[in-house]
Amino acid sequence: xxxxxxxxxxxxxxxxxxxGAALFLLKDDTPADAAADAAGAAGADDPxxxxxxxxxxxxxxxxxxxxxxxxxxxxxxRFIKASIEVVTYESSVIDDLKLHMPAVRDGVLTxxxxxxxxxxxxxxxxxxxxxxxxxxxRNTLQQLTGNPGVELVYFTNYVMx
Numbered sequence: 001x002x003x004x005x006x007x008x009x010x011x012x013x014x015x016x017x018x019x020g021a022a023l024f025l026l027k028d029d030t031p032a033d034a035a036a037d038a039a040g041a042a043g044a045d046d047p048x049x050x051x052x053x054x055x056x057x058x059x060x061x062x063x064x065x066x067x068x069x070x071x072x073x074x075x076x077x078r079f080i081k082a083s084i085e086v087v088t089y090e091s092s093v094i095d096d097l098k099l100h101m102p103a104v105r106d107g108v109l110t111x112x113x114x115x116x117x118x119x120x121x122x123x124x125x126x127x128x129x130x131x132x133x134x135x136x137x138r139n140t141l142q143q144l145t146g147n148p149g150v151e152l153v154y155f156t157n158y159v160m161x
Contacts, residue, residue, distance in 0.1 A: 056089040069112040083157035093149030107136040
């Protein structure tokens with residue numbers, strides 16, 4: 001009987017430790033903490049780093065149609081196809097994007113044209129590519145409207161061939 005009590009006690013202890021660890025690892029950051037972490041990690045000098053608007057709902061907008069671009073490869077012609085969605089918290093930015101879509105797409109296509117197969121093959125390269133696209137969109141909007149407006153860029157479809 002003593003062995004059963006010890007085994008049950010050990011099991012309860014293990015379940016308690018496992019549950020505590022699971023709660024700690026799976027907890028959600030509050031939006032303010034996530035925004036502060038993102039702003040701190042990106043650095044103040046990074047033009048692509050912007051604080052996330054706390055309490056506001058994001059507005060997603062697709063830069064349609066998809067981008068299909070040949071990219072640099074010394075051996076043969078390679079293509080990348082990507083669907084890009086941008087995030088803003090201001091509805092006026094969507095109007096600006098629609099109005100200036102030719103200039104925005106031109107800037108993004110310029111970024112696409114600078115890419116290499118080696119650079120786009122690694123996760124780090126894809127993140128750097130995403131940052132360049134974000135910087136291009138923000139710079140274009142800043143020049144044309146005085147407001148960079150776009151907070152994030154997402155690739156919702158990404159194929160290299």
